[in-house]
Amino acid sequence: MGKLNYAYPVLGSIVCFILAMVVGIMLLPKAIRVKGDERRVLGMDLHEFKHTITQGQHELKVNQNFRLILLAFIPSMILVTVPFNQWQLYFDQPQFGNQYLIGWILLGINLAALFGARCAQFVMRVFGKRYQTIAGILIINFIFIILSALMGNVYIAIGAFLLHTMMTSLEEVLRATMLNEQLSNQSRTMMLSVFNTIESMVTIIVLAVDALLIKFMPIQLGWIILGNIALVLAIPVFYRIKKRTTLF
Secondary structure, rough: OOOOOHHHHHHHHHHHHHHHHHHHHHHHHHHOOOOHHHHHHHHHHHHHHHHHHHHHHHHHHHHHHHHHHHHHHHHHHHHHHHHHHHHHHHHHHHHHHOOHHHHHHHHHHHHHHHHHHHHHHHHHHHHHOOHHHHHHHHHHHHHHHHHHOOOOOOOHHHHHHHHHHHHHHHHHHHHHHHHHOOOOOHHHHHHHHHHHHHHHHHHHHHHHHHHHHHOOOHHHHHHHHHHHHHHHHHHHHHHHHHHHHOOO
């Protein structure tokens, strides 16, 4: 067998992700479409879509809390996207040896995610639901990803990756809590939809960039480069947040 090009699975995941969205958009109108009325229903769908986009842009302009939360989590989106999507490729490399390793790591990931979610309430109670807490989690997550990428010892690499998974799960609970508490009831659904859309766009862009990187370098080096980009981006982001809110 020839040498496996790890860019292909990443590019394939991006294509599947986009196709899933396209198919979802195509199927959604069919559930409410009346025979002979397709054009009218399609026009209503387009009008509703445009209204949603316009309303989302308006909320981004007037809702400072949402803008700050979105800014705070973008570096984290960049940091965790690639390890989350590539851990199987990474740990399936020859230097890690064991053919049963992926199954055990998957079990560990689920347990680590569960433990991280359970720890979230404790972290929020001790450190508060503040942007400083988000910054701290980002730095710790960065350290664990770098350790996992650089350590030649399989047990240290896996342990660091599981700790990264735990911190990511903890951060997701913190993110959901902050979004639900700081957004008004009237605009909450709209803002959550906008947040998820932007997160999906960031995911596609980061995976595309990483697919280009790993054509010329090892997987772990792509993790390190994107991790450093996320950390550098976080400096002006959190500096701006600190100037605009007392919740830092």
